[in-house]
Amino acid sequence: MNKAQDTMLYLDGVSVAFDGFKALNNLSIIVRPAEMLAIIGPNGAGKTTMMDIITGKTRPDAGDVYFDGRTDLTRLDEAAIANLGIGRKFQKPTVFESQTVWDNLEMALKKPRGIFRTLFYSASGEDIARIEDILDTVRLADRRDDLAADLSHGQKQWLEIGMLLAQDPKLLLVDEPVAGMTDAETVETARLLKEIAETRSVVVVEHDMSFVRDLATRVVCLAEGSVLAEGTLDQVSANPIVIERYLGR
Amino acid sequence: MITQALLRALDKKAIWLVAILLALAVAVPAANLLIPAGQPGHVPTYIVTLFGKYLTYAMLALALDLVWGYCGILSLGHGAFFALGGYAMGMYLMRQIGTRGVYAHPTLPDFMVFLNWRELPWYWQGFDQFWFACLMIVLVPGLLAFVFGFFAFRSRVTGVYLSIITQAMTFALLLAFFRNDMGFGGNNGLTDFKDILGQPVQAATTRGALFAASAIALALSVLVCSMIVNSKLGKVMVAVRDAESRTRFLGYRVEYVKLFAFTVSAIMAGIAGALYVPQVGIINPGEFEPANSIEVVIWTAVGGRGTIVGPIIGAVLVNMGKSYFTGALPELWLFALGALFIFVTLFLPKGIVGLLGQWRDMTARREQAPAAPPPPAQAAVAAERGEDPATLGDVQPKPAE
Numbered sequence: 300m301n302k303a304q305d306t307m308l309y310l311d312g313v314s315v316a317f318d319g320f321k322a323l324n325n326l327s328i329i330v331r332p333a334e335m336l337a338i339i340g341p342n343g344a345g346k347t348t349m350m351d352i353i354t355g356k357t358r359p360d361a362g363d364v365y366f367d368g369r370t371d372l373t374r375l376d377e378a379a380i381a382n383l384g385i386g387r388k389f390q391k392p393t394v395f396e397s398q399t400v401w402d403n404l405e406m407a408l409k410k411p412r413g414i415f416r417t418l419f420y421s422a423s424g425e426d427i428a429r430i431e432d433i434l435d436t437v438r439l440a441d442r443r444d445d446l447a448a449d450l451s452h453g454q455k456q457w458l459e460i461g462m463l464l465a466q467d468p469k470l471l472l473v474d475e476p477v478a479g480m481t482d483a484e485t486v487e488t489a490r491l492l493k494e495i496a497e498t499r500s501v502v503v504v505e506h507d508m509s510f511v512r513d514l515a516t517r518v519v520c521l522a523e524g525s526v527l528a529e530g531t532l533d534q535v536s537a538n539p540i541v542i543e544r545y546l547g548r
Numbered sequence: 549m550i551t552q553a554l555l556r557a558l559d560k561k562a563i564w565l566v567a568i569l570l571a572l573a574v575a576v577p578a579a580n581l582l583i584p585a586g587q588p589g590h591v592p593t594y595i596v597t598l599f600g601k602y603l604t605y606a607m608l609a610l611a612l613d614l615v616w617g618y619c620g621i622l623s624l625g626h627g628a629f630f631a632l633g634g635y636a637m638g639m640y641l642m643r644q645i646g647t648r649g650v651y652a653h654p655t656l657p658d659f660m661v662f663l664n665w666r667e668l669p670w671y672w673q674g675f676d677q678f679w680f681a682c683l684m685i686v687l688v689p690g691l692l693a694f695v696f697g698f699f700a701f702r703s704r705v706t707g708v709y710l711s712i713i714t715q716a717m718t719f720a721l722l723l724a725f726f727r728n729d730m731g732f733g734g735n736n737g738l739t740d741f742k743d744i745l746g747q748p749v750q751a752a753t754t755r756g757a758l759f760a761a762s763a764i765a766l767a768l769s770v771l772v773c774s775m776i777v778n779s780k781l782g783k784v785m786v787a788v789r790d791a792e793s794r795t796r797f798l799g800y801r802v803e804y805v806k807l808f809a810f811t812v813s814a815i816m817a818g819i820a821g822a823l824y825v826p827q828v829g830i831i832n833p834g835e836f837e838p839a840n841s842i843e844v845v846i847w848t849a850v851g852g853r854g855t856i857v858g859p860i861i862g863a864v865l866v867n868m869g870k871s872y873f874t875g876a877l878p879e880l881w882l883f884a885l886g887a888l889f890i891f892v893t894l895f896l897p898k899g900i901v902g903l904l905g906q907w908r909d910m911t912a913r914r915e916q917a918p919a920a921p922p923p924p925a926q927a928a929v930a931a932e933r934g935e936d937p938a939t940l941g942d943v944q945p946k947p948a949e
Binding site: 377378381382397414418420466 | 552553556776779780781783784786787790791793794795796797798799800801802804805808
């Protein structure tokens with residue numbers, strides 16, 4: 300427990316198996332407050348499983364998962380973990396397609412989540428200003444009344460990042476944020492994530508090496524459910540095991 | 549806070565719908581009672597009762613739409629809540645018969661005397677009071693839905709599995725209410741009602757009042773549903789329908805959102821059932837038939853789920869069809885209903901209301917079409933198929949020349 304102090308996210312010896320297949324094998328990762336961590340690794344390395352464990356979708360077979368140095372995440376469900384301040388962006392952009400951009404953000408906005416509080420909620424001036432602010436940040440201000448289904452793929456990714464911001468989390472888990480984005484959008488996303496990481500912890504899973512380079516942050520390479528290498532991108536990509544198992548010669 | 553929520557409920561469509569229903573609540577009984585028979589404009593009593601029945605069906609369909617159309621829970625057992633509300637009203641009506649029954653027993657209903665019961669079972673106590681019956685009409689379906697929903701949604705039973713267990717619930721109740729020793733009249737159910745609130749059930753004035761009550765109850769349900777679906781909670785319900793696990797990761801307790809919708813809906817269905825029983829004059833276990841609940845799903849689908857007005861239109865139209873068919877061609881009705889469901893599922897996924905929307909879009913597009921150049925995408929698609937875009941002129945709007 301002491302070891303988890305001064306960390307935002309603390310995973311120690313986490314293992315989980317599905318039908319005998321070890322998706323995570325004694326995985327240990329630490330993320331400090333206001334730090335960005337990029338995770339790379341081949342398909343099936345356990346990146347998404349790790350996110351599932353942190354957000355309460357999957358329970359680990361063994362190991363400790365602590366948030367903010369004290370909260371044991373293995374005992375909580377998805378909604379409780381989300382309300383603690385962990386936001387997640389999925390690999391495939393999942394926004395609420397039949398609703399407007401504005402409504403998507405309004406639902407995500409950090410507010411009491413109780414049934415009756417939600418039923419009788421009406422947006423205060425402060426809430427409206429906050430949503431407008433986020434719309435500017437993710438550059439969707441002119442599409443606020445459009446259905447989320449009508450957005451381009453990149454815009455959906457940004458809307459989802461906007462929803463994360465609206466949740467005002469302490470820790471953001473971002474799964475492949477630039478998949479399907481143009482080069483210009485990718486550069487813009489890296490800038491946005493770096494800005495976010497000034498005040499919050501961010502974990503980014505990504506395959507796009509030039510994007511990871513743009514992030515200029517600590518990198519962890521996963522393979523077969525445990526940490527293969529750790530360091531700057533240059534250190535990691537120079538590691539002979541990483542070259543062998545992931546990057547290829 | 550609450551006034552804001554009420555104001556939000558009164559959007560344009562809801563105001564119109566409520567106004568129409570309230571106008572009907574006055575106009576139809578007035579046309580029945582004030583205009584003498586034989587004069588133009590007179591509405592015969594049987595029509596008043598028939599449409600009063602349709603209004604309670606519409607309320608049931610609206611209740612189902614709240615959980616199915618907005619929250620994605622396909623309940624195939626909503627008839628159970630309707631029937632429970634109906635039984636609660638039926639028990640009140642039975643107690644009002646008093647000594648006018650065949651056996652003239654002051655407290656026991658006829659079927660209990662016939663079965664040699666000595667005294668009124670505990671669960672029949674209090675039903676001689678109207679207020680108590682009203683309380684039970686709300687409480688019994690609401691509580692059943694709450695307990696059933698609590699366990700089902702907490703265990704994350706969704707989709708077709710949930711539909712099947714709702715169906716099992718209504719079937720279990722059907723079997724239970726068939727039993728004579730349950731004390732609800734067994735096979736025959738509750739019937740032969742005399743008075744409601746001191747007025748004879750058969751009188752034209754009472755029929756008119758029941759019609760008005762049904763229309764007002766439906767108008768209130770429209771307001772409640774409109775308030776819920778226009779609130780942030782309504783948006784969250786749609787979010788649950790479209791992407792349940794995503795909503796969880798936003799921090800909403802999906803099981804409670806569903807539980808709220810399910811319970812409110814069951815209460816509405818119960819009230820509808822309570823208004824239905826005095827108008828048709830009987831409640832029996834047949835109301836728990838799984839097929840009844842499935843019919844409600846068809847009404848809602850035909851009218852247009854996920855809209856407020858859709859299920860009301862669907863319930864009234866399909867039941868008008870049913871009344872006609874079961875009179876004219878009784879053996880064909882079930883085939884017609886089945887065909888209707890298949891037709892709607894295949895060609896009108898959004899029901900009649902959706903069709904109106906499509907038609908409006910099409911006319912809007914046609915007005916713009918002559919001025920606009922042909923969309924390049926169409927030409928590209930045609931070129932991909934190896935067709936000359938120009939030869940498609942027959943089926944697609946011709947380019948402006």
